[in-house]
Amino acid sequence: MSTPWAPRSVDPVDRAHLTGVSRPSPPLYRYAPSDRLGDLVERYWIPVWSLEEASTQSTLQHPVCLIVVSNTYARLYGVVPGRSSVTLEGDGWAVGTMLTPAAGRLVLGRSVAELTDRHLDLREVGSLDAEDLVGEIRASMAVDPHDPAAHGAAITALERRLERFLPVDEPGLLINRVVGWLQEHPEVSRVAEVADSFAMSERSLQRLVEQRVGLSPKWLIQRRRLHDAVLALKAGTTTLAEVASQLGYSDQAHFTHDFRTVTGMTPGEYLRDQEVTQRPR
Numbered sequence: 001m002s003t004p005w006a007p008r009s010v011d012p013v014d015r016a017h018l019t020g021v022s023r024p025s026p027p028l029y030r031y032a033p034s035d036r037l038g039d040l041v042e043r044y045w046i047p048v049w050s051l052e053e054a055s056t057q058s059t060l061q062h063p064v065c066l067i068v069v070s071n072t073y074a075r076l077y078g079v080v081p082g083r084s085s086v087t088l089e090g091d092g093w094a095v096g097t098m099l100t101p102a103a104g105r106l107v108l109g110r111s112v113a114e115l116t117d118r119h120l121d122l123r124e125v126g127s128l129d130a131e132d133l134v135g136e137i138r139a140s141m142a143v144d145p146h147d148p149a150a151h152g153a154a155i156t157a158l159e160r161r162l163e164r165f166l167p168v169d170e171p172g173l174l175i176n177r178v179v180g181w182l183q184e185h186p187e188v189s190r191v192a193e194v195a196d197s198f199a200m201s202e203r204s205l206q207r208l209v210e211q212r213v214g215l216s217p218k219w220l221i222q223r224r225r226l227h228d229a230v231l232a233l234k235a236g237t238t239t240l241a242e243v244a245s246q247l248g249y250s251d252q253a254h255f256t257h258d259f260r261t262v263t264g265m266t267p268g269e270y271l272r273d274q275e276v277t278q279r280p281r
Helices: 103-108 130-141 148-165 170-184 191-197 202-212 217-235 240-246 252-263 267-272
Strands: 028-031 041-050 055-059 066-070 074-077 084-088 091-099 119-121
Touching: 028 148, 041 148, 066 130, 074 130, 091 103, 091 130, 091 148, 103 148, 103 170, 103 202, 130 148, 170 191, 170 202, 170 217, 191 202, 191 217, 202 217, 217 240, 217 252, 217 267, 240 252, 240 267, 252 267
Parallel strands: none
Antiparallel strands: 028 041, 041 091, 055 084, 066 074, 066 091, 074 119
């Protein structure tokens, strides 16, 4: 049996969480996976909240499945193509696992396409010993959900179940590379460019992304563009026209349309809700 380890805190650039002055995030702890789990887990995140009024948290989900165990529920989430939201109330906590693009199919045991925009109760996922897993996590977090030792014990329980899916299969490693490459190449705007870079046909790329992410290569590109937009707007150091140009839009109107369609607000509204000290003229 694995022994609890001291989790390593990480502070990744937050491209997905639609936070702002009017939408603050609760205290949030982020941890890297152990080295052996790097092909399966991007990171763990643990929010802890105590709220007098309900707070809705919205994200533009990364192209991965999520395992979330809270004090009230335990679920496996598929990828949400639009904006995903959760309402936090009272006192609570959650232990979230952001899987890699490869891992959702391995955990589910079949294509994650059927899980797009849906979630399953973790008890419906037979590969994770859900009853025991959820019990261990809740027992670890019960005394003090802010305690890093509690976080380490909860993560150890998760990793003990996830390591059974190692080694990751070749298509899984390939989709990890495809998504990572897209994040590193913001200039890419066409599916053909992605397929060519991996010596694949567009049809083969389509099948791979559908099986492992549940959506399309075109969606992957759009989601990366919107994540880049969120990052730029949070920084607040360029104009909206410059952001649109940097993202490869032909004009600001098209950028505004895409951003509003998915997030429910215009880029200007989101920018005005950011806490920045200087704004471009």
